[in-house]
Amino acid sequence: MIHKTAAFLGASLLALATPALADDHAHDETTDTLQSAEAGGSALPTISFGEWGFDPAYLATDIKPGDDFNAYANKKWIDANPLPPEFSRIGAFVLLGEKSTADVKALVDEFAAKDAAALSADQKRILDTYKTFLDTDAIEAAGLAPAYPYLTRIYGATSLDKLAELWATPGFASPVGGFVTIDAKQPDRQIASISFGGLGLPDRDYYLDTTEKGREIQAKYKAYLTFLLGEGGYRDPAAAAESVYAFEETIAREVAWDRTVRRNRDLTYNLLSADDLAAISGKVPVAAMLAQIGVEKSPGFIVSLMPPTPEEIAANKLDAATLAKIGTGLPGMLALLGETAPATLQAWMAKEFLSAHAPVLPKRFDDARFAFYNQTLQGTPAQRPRWKRAIAETEGLIGELVGKEYVARYFPPQSKAAMDELVANLRLALGESINEITWMSEPTKAEARAKLASFDPKIGYRSNLETYEGLAITAGDPIANRMAASAWARADNVAKLGAPVDRTEWGMLPQTVNAYYNSVKNEIVFPAGILQQPFFALTNDIAVNYGGIGAVIGHEIGHGFDDQGSKSDATGALRNWWTDTDRVAFDKLGDALVAQYNAFCPFDDGKTCVNGRFTLGENIGDVGGLSMAYRAYKIATKGKEVPVIDGLTGDQRFFLAWAQVWRSTQRDENYRNRLRTDPHAPEEYRVNGVVRQLDEWYEAFGVKPGDAMYLPPEKRVRIW
Structure with missing residues (x-):
């Protein structure tokens, strides 16, 4: 073939024939409408977090929690907030990302308001990168001229050897x-x-x-x-x-x-x-x-x-x-x-x-x-x-310089201390779970405990943020900046060969609204950007923090024990540390989860469905993470009085916090694209597909047989 x-x-x-580069065409078709939209963008929806981290005014009390928990917690907000035209999806997670972008812009605006002589060299690089991308008049006037040298090299590569030389050149x-x-x-x-x-x-x-x-x-x-x-x-x-x-x-x-x-x-x-x-x-x-x-x-x-x-x-x-x-x-x-x-x-x-x-x-x-x-x-x-x-461009080229400014302004030390306590309790929770599970034998449990003990949590930002030494930013030439950044990144990457592994290096910027698990370092990483509502706030009710960021912590820890992360041991090495019998039992639980998610079919009369196998790792992370977080919440509140607030018990507030994290709506085209390409299940199933596995959710909301989301106890999947 x-x-x-x-x-x-x-x-x-x-x-x-090999194309000849002609003079750039003069295209001046801009519209006042588009330029106006570009200047400010859409009005963003807002989310109230009430007095304790979740606003009960959003509850759709006409919907039974056991019929559609996601709708019960989120539908009123979704219905009241149609998608602004610049978004393919929006929700609590995305809006926090928008806040991070606005926070960075506030810093850049401060730099722009200063006299150039008052800026540090790094602040000048940030401002130059931002302004260069923003200057569309200069970009339009330059036309294709900045691209000509690179296109000329491509068109001059008329043999496989010459093409391969370009393939090995940064920026191509x-x-x-x-x-x-x-x-x-x-x-x-x-x-x-x-x-x-x-x-x-x-x-x-x-x-x-x-x-x-x-x-x-x-x-x-x-x-x-x-x-x-x-x-x-x-x-x-x-x-x-x-x-x-x-x-x-x-x-x-x-x-x-x-x-x-x-x-x-x-x-x-x-x-x-x-x-x-x-x-x-x-x-x-x-x-x-x-x-x-x-x-x-x-x-x-x-x-x-x-x-x-x-x-x-x-x-x-x-x-x-x-x-x-x-x-x-x-x-x-x-x-x-x-x-x-x-x-x-x-x-x-x-x-x-x-x-x-x-x-x-x-x-x-x-x-x-x-x-x-x-x-x-x-x-x-x-x-x-x-x-x-322009903010995204700047973060893409010199993001840790931006991150240094961001954490100095927006990340309070108290947040890190609170996160340390949350992480410690999540680790205790998983340790208890490992001790109690009946499908795993003692030899495998010993390996699992060793892996849990060696987890390396990283919170907020790394102390040695990148300085990008040697990376020159050219004001007014955005393509040159991109090519220079590509060359710098290549040199930085290749320099690692033969050097000790840098365990301080992060894969995300401090201002990023996300988190991750890295199997080869056995590390869990929570940038400063995500340590805000709806995930976390020092003013939140403790149940909300555990149902929000606590479940995210559990999710990332859970990746170390999902269907693929579980193939790495305590040192990060890809090695089978399971007994054959235990692995079969674990895979059987995963298969049950695959079958459940395969049955979630949002389009085409049930013909376009979630791929349960493709999303299995994230689904194990969600189910295990929420389970760990609930146990950690009980550890944190043991011996303490947990009040009823606005008619909601602590357990109810915990599960509502998880639902609030995934409050979201999206366009059908984006939804279909993500069903094919995103290893995460759609947001409504990250709520409904997860809570129905936990007995505690049934008890908290009185979910009974006959309710649409009810699963018989023997079909609930509880792995960690």
């Missing part, structure tokens, strides 16, 4: 590349990892979709490619777009893996030697690329996607249906690159460059990208205000 497709690709470009899109990461099986060392991409649509399934809607999206994507390649100078941009699409479709059909299978860490750790890598490189000069990147002396090369061996097929019990979802992986990708006409690969690189930099190119590029990726795929009617995007 690869040979036939490659031959087609080569033939399809015979009529295409590459269908295959290398970077330094922690070795999952030896987490005390750093090693090169080889990966590939190449798809312009969000997932391989978009290329395989034969429905009317799928065909419509494919057609609009081809139209977007045609626009980009026409602007890039192609005489027949539609033909070039077809060849690029055919190249990507081949990756989707033959090379890429289904997202669900790709979650299996036992299949995605493949350690190759330099000789092994050379044996699958084919015509692609992989060794030269790795040398140019600077990782050729790596002690080995981790490849995530390799065809499974017969032993792996047997060990992972891969049936024919699963094997059909596994593509040829890196060997297939390298073969495809070697057989694809260089002109096709040039066109692919050109469209990648123009699309990636569309926000800092003339407005027609920005509009075209928004029209496809935001309007078509997510249903979002209006672009975000430019200032918000």
